[in-house]
Amino acid sequence: QSALTQPPSASGSPGQSVTISCTGSSSDVGGYNYVSWYQQRPGKAPKLIIYDVTKRPSGVPDRFSGSKSGNTASLTVSGLQAEDEADYYCSSYVGSTTVSFGGGTKLTVL
Amino acid sequence: EVQLVESGGGLVQPGGSLRLSCAASGFTFSTYYLTWVRQAPGKGLECVAKIDPDGSGRYPLDSMKGRLTVSRDNAKNLLYLQMNSLRVEDTAVYYCATEDWWSLRAWGQGTLVTVSS
Numbered sequence: 001q002s003a004l005t006q007p008p009s010a011s012g013s014p015g016q017s018v019t020i021s022c023t024g025s026s027s028d029v030g031g032y033n034y035v036s037w038y039q040q041r042p043g044k045a046p047k048l049i050i051y052d053v054t055k056r057p058s059g060v061p062d063r064f065s066g067s068k069s070g071n072t073a074s075l076t077v078s079g080l081q082a083e084d085e086a087d088y089y090c091s092s093y094v095g096s097t098t099v100s101f102g103g104g105t106k107l108t109v110l
Numbered sequence: 111e112v113q114l115v116e117s118g119g120g121l122v123q124p125g126g127s128l129r130l131s132c133a134a135s136g137f138t139f140s141t142y143y144l145t146w147v148r149q150a151p152g153k154g155l156e157c158v159a160k161i162d163p164d165g166s167g168r169y170p171l172d173s174m175k176g177r178l179t180v181s182r183d184n185a186k187n188l189l190y191l192q193m194n195s196l197r198v199e200d201t202a203v204y205y206c207a208t209e210d211w212w213s214l215r216a217w218g219q220g221t222l223v224t225v226s227s
Contacts, residue, residue, distance in 0.1 A: 036213040038155075045205055045220055046147075046155065051213035089155055093212040097168040098145065101155040 003028060004090055004102035011108040012080045020105045022073040022090030028100065030071035034093035037066060037075045040104075041086045050075060077107070085109045112136040112216040114206050119221030126196050126225070132189035132206035132218055140184035143209040146191050148202035149220075159191060160209065174200070196225045 005023045012018035022029065022037075029035055037050035048057055050066035053073060063078045073092070077084050090102040118130040132144070146159040159180040160168045167180040179192040189206050203222050207214040 032212075034212040038214070045217040046214070047217070048213060048215055051215075052211070057215070091155075091213070096170060098157045098160045098170045099209075099212050099214070101157070104154045 003094060003100040004092060006088075006090060006102035006105045008103070009106045009108065011110055012077075013110045014080050014082065016080050017076060017078045018080060018107065019074050019076045020088055020090075020107070022075070022092075022102050024071050024073075024092055026071060028071075028092040028094040029068065029073050031095065032093045033068070034099075035066065035068060035073040036091045036099070037064075037073075038089045038091070039084075039086045040089065046089065080109050082109050112208065114208070114216060114218035116204065116206055116218045116221035119204065119223045121224045121226065122196055123227050124196060124198055124225055127192070127194045128196065128223060130191040130193070130204055130206075130221055130223070132191075134187045134189065134206075134208075137208070137216075139182075139187040144182065144189050145207050145209045145214060146180060146189075147205045147207055147214065147217075148200075148223075149205070150199070150202040153202075158204070161189070193223070196223075198225050201225045 035053045038046040040046040049060045053068045054066045065076045087104045089104045091099045094100045113135045115133045161180045177195045181190045203220040205220045207217045
């Protein structure tokens, strides 16, 4: 069982925005600004798209944005494109030595 | 360009052992924390081991404690994961990744470990 809770699925039409939540506790998401988001396309390795709650690695489109309120972090994908269809995972520092992941959200572009 | 290439996966019987390797290039290997993450078929991601730049290993998964040893060779830019007493439920793709302030920045392509009789 994941320490972080994500909805199993999300969807949107091309051009729309969609937000995926990641709910933890004050011991992880709420307690630290070390939330990351990963995109995983079918058959591929995960790719970091957001780190430190809001920061984007070089090369990640600014259509991807992150935020946090209390114990819930969110990933927003604006201007949905077909290529955004993938699984998305959040992770957070959990006050131990490694990170914990959410269960993942399958994003479908309708 | 950062590159991580895993190898060593394959089919192993329950109770068997396997050593995975991860060859790194394109960054100063000796200064990075490195993490092994696994993904069972159709399932999510789990961190199974992490190693500090100085070689201290950490094993967050209770189900794998005592059965894993993570190590590194900073002279050869190689990361290893020795897995013993493998169980069917250890079947997964195993990824190595660089870790920087609890985000996994670069990932390898993964190596599949299948535990089956």
